[in-house]
Amino acid sequence: MRKIIRYNNVFIQDTASTAGQKEAEGPLATSFDLIDTDAYFGKPTFEKGESEMVRITVNLLLSKLNKKPEDIDAVLCGDLVNQCASSSFGVKTFGIPHIGIYGACSTCAEGLALGGILIDNQSFKTVISLASSHFCTAERQYRFPLEYGNQRTPTAQNTVTGCGAFMLSDQPAVARLESSLFGIISDNGVTDQNNMGAAMATAAVDTISRYFYESNETIDDFDLIATGDLGYEGHAIATELLAHRGIKTDERFTDCGMLIYDTKRQDMHAGGSGCGCMATVLAGHFFRQIRENRLKRIMLIGTGALLNPNTVLQGESIPSVAHLITIRTEK
Amino acid sequence: MRKIIRYNNVFIQDTASTAGQKEAEGPLATSFDLIDTDAYFGKPTFEKGESEMVRITVNLLLSKLNKKPEDIDAVLCGDLVNQCASSSFGVKTFGIPHIGIYGACSTCAEGLALGGILIDNQSFKTVISLASSHFCTAERQYRFPLEYGNQRTPTAQNTVTGCGAFMLSDQPAVARLESSLFGIISDNGVTDQNNMGAAMATAAVDTISRYFYESNETIDDFDLIATGDLGYEGHAIATELLAHRGIKTDERFTDCGMLIYDTKRQDMHAGGSGCGCMATVLAGHFFRQIRENRLKRIMLIGTGALLNPNTVLQGESIPSVAHLITIRTEK
Numbered sequence: 001m002r003k004i005i006r007y008n009n010v011f012i013q014d015t016a017s018t019a020g021q022k023e024a025e026g027p028l029a030t031s032f033d034l035i036d037t038d039a040y041f042g043k044p045t046f047e048k049g050e051s052e053m054v055r056i057t058v059n060l061l062l063s064k065l066n067k068k069p070e071d072i073d074a075v076l077c078g079d080l081v082n083q084c085a086s087s088s089f090g091v092k093t094f095g096i097p098h099i100g101i102y103g104a105c106s107t108c109a110e111g112l113a114l115g116g117i118l119i120d121n122q123s124f125k126t127v128i129s130l131a132s133s134h135f136c137t138a139e140r141q142y143r144f145p146l147e148y149g150n151q152r153t154p155t156a157q158n159t160v161t162g163c164g165a166f167m168l169s170d171q172p173a174v175a176r177l178e179s180s181l182f183g184i185i186s187d188n189g190v191t192d193q194n195n196m197g198a199a200m201a202t203a204a205v206d207t208i209s210r211y212f213y214e215s216n217e218t219i220d221d222f223d224l225i226a227t228g229d230l231g232y233e234g235h236a237i238a239t240e241l242l243a244h245r246g247i248k249t250d251e252r253f254t255d256c257g258m259l260i261y262d263t264k265r266q267d268m269h270a271g272g273s274g275c276g277c278m279a280t281v282l283a284g285h286f287f288r289q290i291r292e293n294r295l296k297r298i299m300l301i302g303t304g305a306l307l308n309p310n311t312v313l314q315g316e317s318i319p320s321v322a323h324l325i326t327i328r329t330e331k
Numbered sequence: 332m333r334k335i336i337r338y339n340n341v342f343i344q345d346t347a348s349t350a351g352q353k354e355a356e357g358p359l360a361t362s363f364d365l366i367d368t369d370a371y372f373g374k375p376t377f378e379k380g381e382s383e384m385v386r387i388t389v390n391l392l393l394s395k396l397n398k399k400p401e402d403i404d405a406v407l408c409g410d411l412v413n414q415c416a417s418s419s420f421g422v423k424t425f426g427i428p429h430i431g432i433y434g435a436c437s438t439c440a441e442g443l444a445l446g447g448i449l450i451d452n453q454s455f456k457t458v459i460s461l462a463s464s465h466f467c468t469a470e471r472q473y474r475f476p477l478e479y480g481n482q483r484t485p486t487a488q489n490t491v492t493g494c495g496a497f498m499l500s501d502q503p504a505v506a507r508l509e510s511s512l513f514g515i516i517s518d519n520g521v522t523d524q525n526n527m528g529a530a531m532a533t534a535a536v537d538t539i540s541r542y543f544y545e546s547n548e549t550i551d552d553f554d555l556i557a558t559g560d561l562g563y564e565g566h567a568i569a570t571e572l573l574a575h576r577g578i579k580t581d582e583r584f585t586d587c588g589m590l591i592y593d594t595k596r597q598d599m600h601a602g603g604s605g606c607g608c609m610a611t612v613l614a615g616h617f618f619r620q621i622r623e624n625r626l627k628r629i630m631l632i633g634t635g636a637l638l639n640p641n642t643v644l645q646g647e648s649i650p651s652v653a654h655l656i657t658i659r660t661e662k
Contacts, residue, residue, distance in 0.1 A: 085641070
């Protein structure tokens with residue numbers, strides 16, 4: 001089996017996105033619904049701030065669609081903070097049935113793919129899927145205290161401060177969730193946690209290859225194919241590996257981590273990363289273009305590095321996974 | 332909507348369970364497929380050991396059913412270690428599409444409930460759902476270094492070293508996954524991380540009440556109703572709260588955390604906890620009774636405390652969630 005899942009009637013009703021200061025200084029600034037330049041989002045700690053960002057984003061999404069929490073049958077959510085606390089604390093006041101997921105930075109794609117199945121199976125009528133990350137909570141959890149001001153390597157990526165949320169239901173809307181393909185864990189032996197693009201590139205290539213192999217489609221069937229957060233380093237590797245497999249790519253093949261910052265001007269090294277990277281770029285930038293009919297059919301590949309700081313300290317390489325979804329307009 | 336999900340054709344083909352020393356000293360010892368009294372499971376660290384336990388359990392399950400990894404369409408898995416590393420590292424060599432979930436100690440129920448939807452939607456033909464926990468990885472991550480030998484409070488629970496795995500498909504088998512109900516996050520203000528039973532009791536009561544309210548069933552419709560790991564403290568609270576709501580319980584209402592240890596003899600305070608608690612008790616003890624037709628219809632309620640050590644340090648209370656499944660024999 002392990003086939004591409006084809007959804008019958010799953011639509012993205014609308015999206016909401018919240019982002020931080022660095023994202024607001026980048027080229028996609030106007031695509032986000034809400035920007036807060038306060039990394040604390042008005043709270044006393046970064047962690048509480050990230051949860052507040054999640055809470056605000058859910059409220060934005062509900063408000064856009066004039067929905068109340070009780071109209072939502074489930075929220076699928078995840079983030080990078082230990083025990084996915086940012087998202088669960090962020091949604092805890094809504095009283096919506098909670099389905100916690102963890103796919104590292106592939107969480108956005110995993111949630112949409114799973115959410116689509118819940119809707120298509122008519123188990124649920126309306127679900128919200130969301131993913132969140134925060135530079136300050138990730139940096140001090142995965143790397144160093146912020147106060148330390150450590151230097152970063154050229155292949156390092158910058159965790160996006162952002163949350164993207166999506167409302168799915170079977171009611172026709174501008175964007176149809178068309179298909180998905182869950183990823184197989186790939187471990188290519190990369191041990192450098194400052195080069196997660198290289199660790200994740202093989203997972204992305206594997207899932208993209210499986211999709212094209214089964215579907216007989218090519219990049220020409222899409223207006224855009226975007227990985228989640230391979231960054232410049234991982235994108236270059238993935239492009240080369242796809243070429244080796246005879247899979248043609250061109251400028252339509254891009255990466256959310258390359259798009260979210262003006263990398264050189266903002267000194268962002270290899271680009272953006274984090275669950276919030278694909279989530280905000282899809283919810284904001286891409287969804288706007290879908291709405292304006294400038295993108296008609298797109299493929300997104302969420303890429304997740306399944307490490308934690310201890311696995312690195314214990315000498316493990318970095319396993320990765322990439323979940324794929326395709327979206328097309330109904331126009 | 333938010334209704335009880337009723338599965339059409341989802342069956343638990345078989346289960347596998349692996350457990351550690353303390354579990355082997357308890358009353359359910361003979362129900363586990365494999366016991367390893369080495370907390371390292373032959374590996375150099377506890378974390379690598381937990382992953383090895385997961386890997387062994389998947390192999391046990393595949394072997395029982397004479398299946399190969401390529402016969403499995405997806406593995407839903409989760410654990411308590413940061414970034415769910417124990418389970419993802421444990422399954423990474425199988426090449427099975429990976430769906431990471433996080434529900435703290437409700438993970439076993441969450442995975443079965445979600446896996447059932449994937450099968451019923453015919454998105455997948457065969458999936459494995461598993462949950463794992465390990466006393467030594469949890470203790471040093473959540474509490475103190477083991478070497479410190481700290482004393483525990485009377486309401487503290489002991490994290491089960493164990494992994495339980497389940498194979499689901501639409502092929503008729505001894506046990507049918509009948510229905511599920513996803514939990515709503517409950518936060519009753521408990522801040523004591525050594526009293527997670529009290530924190531989780533309200534979540535369990537909420538989900539059980541919702542189930543009975545919608546279904547018009549009572550405890551008399553079940554041979555057994557077991558929460559995941561409320562322990563003695565949480566079980567007493569839940570029993571009282573259910574009575575306040577007019578929901579009758581009797582000796583058929585129990586808790587996996589109360590069953591897995593001989594609490595007094597083993598000095599286990601309020602009982603067992605951890606993702607592996609419900610997973611191993613269901614996969615071992617309960618499933619054996621289902622197979623022997625001594626249990627015909629059971630309700631399991633996975634209970635998860637959605638904290639991490641930082642949320643406690645930052646003064647947050649402990650939100651909890653409880654996911655419910657019902658299973659019945661086909662005999």
